[in-house]
Amino acid sequence: MNLFRILAIFLAMSTGSTFAQVTTPLQSYPKITGYVGILHPIATFSSAGTDLNFNGHYVVGMPTGINIWKSAKIGFSAEFVPIVRVENGISKMSNFMFHPGILMALGKGWIFASRAAFETSGRYGLTPVLNKTLIKGKSSSMFAALPMPVRFGNERPATFSIGFQFGIAF
Numbered sequence: 685m686n687l688f689r690i691l692a693i694f695l696a697m698s699t700g701s702t703f704a705q706v707t708t709p710l711q712s713y714p715k716i717t718g719y720v721g722i723l724h725p726i727a728t729f730s731s732a733g734t735d736l737n738f739n740g741h742y743v744v745g746m747p748t749g750i751n752i753w754k755s756a757k758i759g760f761s762a763e764f765v766p767i768v769r770v771e772n773g774i775s776k777m778s779n780f781m782f783h784p785g786i787l788m789a790l791g792k793g794w795i796f797a798s799r800a801a802f803e804t805s806g807r808y809g810l811t812p813v814l815n816k817t818l819i820k821g822k823s824s825s826m827f828a829a830l831p832m833p834v835r836f837g838n839e840r841p842a843t844f845s846i847g848f849q850f851g852i853a854f
Contacts, residue, residue, distance in 0.1 A: 715753040721763065721851020723747050723831065728845040741771035743778070748850060751787060759787040761797060780804045783811065793817035797829075806838030817853075824854040 725732035763783035763837035784801030797813040
């Protein structure tokens with residue numbers, strides 16, 4: 685009987701190792717990520733003309749946000765952006781924006797964000813953003829983005845802008 689038990693244990697151990705599967709941990713959702721970046725508006729177009737950043741003034745923003753991914757393909761994002769304007773040697777926070785939106789993963793590190801925009805300046809609108817992960821690390825990644833805001837309100841003409849953003853996600 686001892687020989688039978690030893691043979692059964694040996695068979696169980698060899699069968700288990702023969703048919704063992706190597707598994708990779710699956711990403712569990714929802715997944716929460718955060719990011720911080722630097723935003724440089726490049727140009728703003730309206731019926732009043734074209735306003736170029738670096739032309740008599742400098743505007744910079746610091747987008748900070750939280751992404752909640754429902755799956756590998758879709759998520760929600762809440763972004764907060766203080767905006768600083770430097771002109772005639774004077775700098776001040778000129779605006780603050782709440783920027784909620786939907787994230788859609790397009791594959792190969794590309795993400796499309798469709799954001800609503802609510803600004804303390806009284807302006808509101810939409811901001812489509814095309815985002816690309818440039819360097820992916822174990823716990824963080826570097827990205828670049830192309831925001832294209834459209835704004836209305838506050839008794840000013842409608843505007844369309846284009847900017848450049850880069851940052852780190854973690």
